[in-house]
Amino acid sequence: MSRQLRSNFERGSSPWTMRRTQWRAMGISEEDMEKPKIAIVNSSSDLAICFHHLDGIVSKMKDAIRAAGGLPFEIRTAAPSDFITSAGHKGGYILAARDLIVNDIEVAVEGALLDGMVCLASCDKTAPAHLMAAGRLNIPTLIVACGYQPSGQYCGHHCDIEDVFLKAGHYRAGNLTLSELREMSDTAVRGPGVCPGMGTANSMHMVCEALGMALPGSTPVLANSDKMWGVVEEAGQRIVEMVWENILPRDILTRDAFENAIKMVLSVSGSINTIKHLQAVAEEAACDVDVYGMFQEFAGRVPLLAAVRPNGDRTIEELEQAGGTRAVMKQLQQFMHPDAKTITGQTVGEVLRDIQVEDEEVIRPVGRAFGWRPTIVLIKGSLAPSYGIVKLAVEDDRVTQFTGPAVVYESREEAIAGVDKGEIKPGMVVVLRGLGPKGTPGMGTASALIFALDGAGLGDKVAVVTDGQLSGLVNRGLVVGEISPEAAEGGPLAFVRNGDVISIDVESREVNLQVSEAELSERKAHMAVETGVRGERGWLAIYRNLVSPLPEGATLKR
Template identity: 35%
Template structure:
């Protein structure tokens, strides 16, 4: 190790009463005295939980990390933080992302750690851990949990994206409940997060493209022995990062964020990527706006043929060369001189990492789809922006004007969507209000509304849908999301009425409510907001301080960071 004083020695290197307390109570776990003598202490931030099924194998991953830390001469200490299980948490895991980030930030700062390994997998665990760690800014490396093995049903491959198709088929009688149960048995065949390029996989690709993990981290299946190998290697590497004082701020440059945006376009990543990357940028102090996601990705085609925008699965991506091969394919569009967690540049990491299967990872000049990335729309319906994922949408609906069918909230939608008397046809635009950060609260993944049953029975599979909420990264369709300002904040979305004409013009990045300003002002004067009042606890804090979607939906008081210094010394 260098002669630089380790942060942990502010605890363990003390003499007298203070040092006695810090060391003696740690020794009740059977730790030898020499572990406290100048070794770098590595905190293993673990989101293991049986209530987060995607992360239920993290105890084993933590043991692999510990082996690597010990091999490199470090002192590993594992600690738990709040775990966000996307499939089980109500009302939505997104409501608690900022809370988990606060848990991570304060846990790291308050304890005697010199570097941190973040164990994350399920959707919100990755951004919440990175956000919290950024606000402290110690040497940090990410180890993802990995995707599950590809699902199987009736002799074909399935993944989470198929769930939306199965649901519509059951509603129309095409699929029986018995068949749905069989699909359920074959969907989740192993440990790990969703097997498609949903939000969890997009987040794993995000941290790798930012340079926060070892190369190849994103795509290794959770069940593959190489997942434990990369965890062990990451344990070794974090000790070296502490020695060299490579902090998050050393890696997370403006150029690193630009790389991540372009990679997300190339893989057809989740729209949730936007809201999480904006929050991370806000914590580390990099200037990033929602418009950057459009401008930086518009010339990047879809080169990874993965569901929901394509055909294959994360397991196939791994066999085809993983994210390094994707980044190699678009290397001419990347900042290849960015330094990453392993101490090498992006260019060094992806050199000669060619695609091993061009059916899965194509070349830049022969992509699967020339349309990719994230489109940011502007107009009177979304003055601060709204987003759409064109690779998952219907080309015929990229320019569309239709009559609004309005649902005031998610309960209203559920009550009326299958009503045979609902005044709707396939040319209409479904509008869902009050599912934004404050309106729900928490901004749930309900934006890809299921279509009315009577239209499904006619064979209609897509319609323009607009909301101030989000959708699962596994979802698809011509879905406009993250409308900002949201209805609950007085946004124009809250003024939309049944029968209003709405124009969507994706090529010109426009979303317009075709109602004149005088009428909108009249409606605004009559509008009563649908916000639910909370009088206590975290949800009260959330609704009072959460920012709008185009700013990352972080808390206004969490921008930037407080560093690693502890403000008071109690002993």
């Protein structure tokens, strides 16, 4: 406990004097000023139910940190919610907010030279942002997943926010009344927390633990449960210990840790959004790994051990009760790197040594895996020279080969209008472009189009190709998402015309535009590529100008 803390300035110096003057006025004692100074990163907002309980967690976390001999400070950041913050600028603020959070944290924590931080992770973009900030600042950091929301019932059946999201498309198609949609909406969410499926939020919470950056056994967890409050208390104790032990993120975020996390994601059919987020974390942590390449390499080599909604019939509650992330990694032990470090000071092998899986029907052993066919498939081809991503369900009979004429749309709204007008016919490949990180800017989501197609009865009769992102909860139809290079970067998607033939073959991992190189070159020579809204100020303009391509994590260029 004698290590020099970076937050303890030379007595009598200007920084010491000015800080002391401020803090004494806040009632902080001289004795407390010498303790480890811990940031509680609270990405909270009154705008969304996923953050609704975080402010209550802060006070308990402060108590735990003080009891452990630390001095806590709450730090607030932006708090994007996919279902709320996506309303403006075609959803562009969602992914862009991830990197804004990272910079919020840097300004507050690095500006004040605090000694460590515990991050309260909730909705989709907060967990990756917290991991990115940990990698960038490289000070002792612990991620606390603040849990998933309890779901309701409708007409005697399970009903959660994904069901409402899907049924909105059915209402648009006239297959559901507004009264029915309202009733579903009223019952779907029964408390605070993130979406209760294997969407991006729960996937990233589990990633935090698989990487070694969250307490073992802490994910997934029901928000406001006794277990969550126990984790809060333990995290407050542990972060102070980590400061004295000088356990740093870059010692944990190694190649082995990333491989462990990727294998865990593949084994539970996690969200495809984990790919770009993990790449972004690696970029910030200065860990030279190709996450996209790893997903491509391990797909088909890692067994599928859990089938949680929307990928299967099991619930996130059942996954938690069966042992959660730790139990999944136990079943995967032969594929794990046991020497990878964790924030506990133990290795992954030591953490897993005595773990028992509570229900092997929910989290199956390797010998009884659901299968070995990958549900997250990275594909390439003349339409996606870098990558495109296809998400399949655990038990999936959808078509994985598709060839048809393109029908091209430049916006989500235009495409949905095309569904309503009957422009999209069975056998077509719907091309939705201009939704990439630069094109939106900020990366728009194509999910509303997918649900509109599903509601119109076209979900299994057409294919979709887009440079936009998809909700981690979307699992309908044959969709190639996150095409890279995006259209706004001059990728081939920008030059597709109505009627061009596009072929998709998931098994051979290809997506191709059946247009000759000569014709494509001719088009490129005579077509201007729109690279985002011009003359605009603000965060999205900054993001568009600085964002790197998706295979680099869509982080901000240095």
